[in-house]
Amino acid sequence: MNTLVRDMPLLPTEAETLLARKSASALSVHLASCHAPQSIVIIDHAGEKQAVELPSAVYPLLLDALAEIARGNAVTLTPVHAELTTQEAADLLNVSRPYLVKLLDEGKIPHRKVGRHRRVLYRDMLDYKQRTDSQRSQALDELAAMAQEAGMGYAGE
Known part of the structure; x- marks a missing residue:
């Protein structure tokens, strides 16, 4: 069954909780009122940049996931058709x-x-x-x- 449902969600570390709080704050400013696809830039450890376009349906999911991780909660994703x-x-x-x-x-x-x-x-x-x-x-x-x-x-x- 390929549903993206994990058997055991992983609890975030303290460092991940702090990073999620910062990320949620920064992203909410840009994504909260957007109704069109947006691009984010990912910079890897080597300094390489790649723009990734996200559909607007992802914004609330991403912000909710970051908010929960910031609270120290594990997060899972379950498709509605699962x-x-x-x-x-x-x-x-x-x-x-x-x-x-x-x-x-x-x-x-x-x-x-x-x-x-x-x-x-x-x-x-x-x-x-x-x-x-x-x-x-x-x-x-x-x-x-x-x-x-x-x-x-x-x-x-």
Whole structure:
């Protein structure tokens, strides 16, 4: 499976964290408002320069990756068309694999079978997560409104 998904993301070193912070700051000035391809110049250790043109779709990814590395976090890249195992999908949702399999069997998340194994599209995982987050937020809003009506809120106290 050639999906660009690494088994184990690497944590940045302290030097990489500092460099990411500087790089993010410098690049954000130039890339934040760009909507067209831009070229960056890469200078290798021998002083050789090469211009590389980047599509505008890369800017937010690059800035987000640098910001996370600057915080000391590992970063992975997963294409939205990637197929995940049930364990990878469960890890993304922070649930157990048996619970995820139950969601798949109930039809709450689309999947396909490859032999005996289930495969889930990353984009379907994102859709499910967005739906459940939205439902959760709506339920919390309703509970807060009910608490306000019952005089259980903290407003005005």
